[in-house]
Amino acid sequence: MKLTKGGTATTPGEVSLVYLYVDTDGDGLFDDPGDTQIGTGLTAAAAVTFTGITGVTVPKDGTLHLLALVKTTTNGVPGRTLTLRIAAAGDVVGESASVTVNSTGTVTSNTFTFWGLNVALGTANPPAGVIPVSPGSAVKEVIQIRLSAVG
Numbered sequence: 001m002k003l004t005k006g007g008t009a010t011t012p013g014e015v016s017l018v019y020l021y022v023d024t025d026g027d028g029l030f031d032d033p034g035d036t037q038i039g040t041g042l043t044a045a046a047a048v049t050f051t052g053i054t055g056v057t058v059p060k061d062g063t064l065h066l067l068a069l070v071k072t073t074t075n076g077v078p079g080r081t082l083t084l085r086i087a088a089a090g091d092v093v094g095e096s097a098s099v100t101v102n103s104t105g106t107v108t109s110n111t112f113t114f115w116g117l118n119v120a121l122g123t124a125n126p127p128a129g130v131i132p133v134s135p136g137s138a139v140k141e142v143i144q145i146r147l148s149a150v151g
Helices: none
Strands: 002-006 015-022 047-049 066-072 081-086 093-096 099-102 116-121 145-150
Touching (some): 066 081
Antiparallel strands (some): 002 047, 002 081, 015 066
């Protein structure tokens, strides 16, 4: 199974690992315990391919739900985004009765945004000037800082 990264987040700088689990109850939420990891966590990249998966079966006339999880780093930049997708037909390959079966269709996750505070110079930043040193102390505005929450 090949997952392709989208969005502006960097790999492996902001997103370091990608995991694949069987979503046992199909609720779209990671349950520990409950959901079963398949394969090992892969170093995040523009695309990651899980290979050698065994013991996972799509039931006849049924469905199997898989859940991709990512591990983020402490370097996430507020406002950057991440998606994962099955980008092309054939990005999921299976086997049935010793015959290779390729997937059809594509899907893309919802967009996830790194949350945090952005810091910028305020729009009413005080102009350069002098700070008087005599005849006593002075109070002088020096910088306006704009904080904005994102994510």
